[in-house]
Amino acid sequence: MKRPRRLVTTVLASVVTAFAITGLAIAGLTLGLAGPAHATPPRPSVSPVQTVVFDCPAQHAMVRPKTFILACADGNALFDKLSWSSWTPGLASATGSLVLNDCTPYCAAGHFHSYPAVLVFWGSKAVKNHPGEQCYTMMTEILTGPRPRYYDYATHKWVTAPVTQTSSLLTSPTALSPQA
DSSP states (O other), rough: OOOOHHHHHHHHHHHHHHHHHHHHHHHHHHHHHHOSSSSSOOOOOOOOOOBBBBOSOOOOOOOSSSSSSOOOOTEEEEEEEEEEEOOOSEEEEEEEEEEEEOSSSSSGGOOEEEEEEEEEEOOOOOOOTOTEEEEOEEEEEESSSSSOOEEEEEEEEEEEEEEEEEEOOOOOOSSSTTTT
16 A cells, blocks of 8 residues: 655654753753853852951961950959851851959959950951951950949059050050051
């Protein structure tokens, strides 16, 4: 039995079309899974900046220290038991205790007393010769409970420490004063 040429041509065209569509679909899926056809320029790798703090000259940089010394020569004033709630590039805050030696009758025989406090580091500056490091430049201490009394030699009177004090911080491991 002879088939009409037109029917054979139509069936053959349908089969070729089906194969072509299937091939294009597979190629499209493969390209789609491989990603876009154009190249995306790589992003430059940016190393994260670490924010640190210095308490005493010639000491290592610290991140979230548990203790922060105020009186480097003798250790008679420091923040202790610091618990950090924030440590960001521009601001860090912690609760803890301000610990002071009363130096009575003299510092070597004095007694240490603790006062509840909040410690805030703020400001930012690049650390010289330490790429990728920034350091805090200022410190604010906030006494949240009883405050120490001390003898003010300028007025020759006993006074109570203020609730809040702000001071400069060292900005490098080799700095001998906050202004360096």
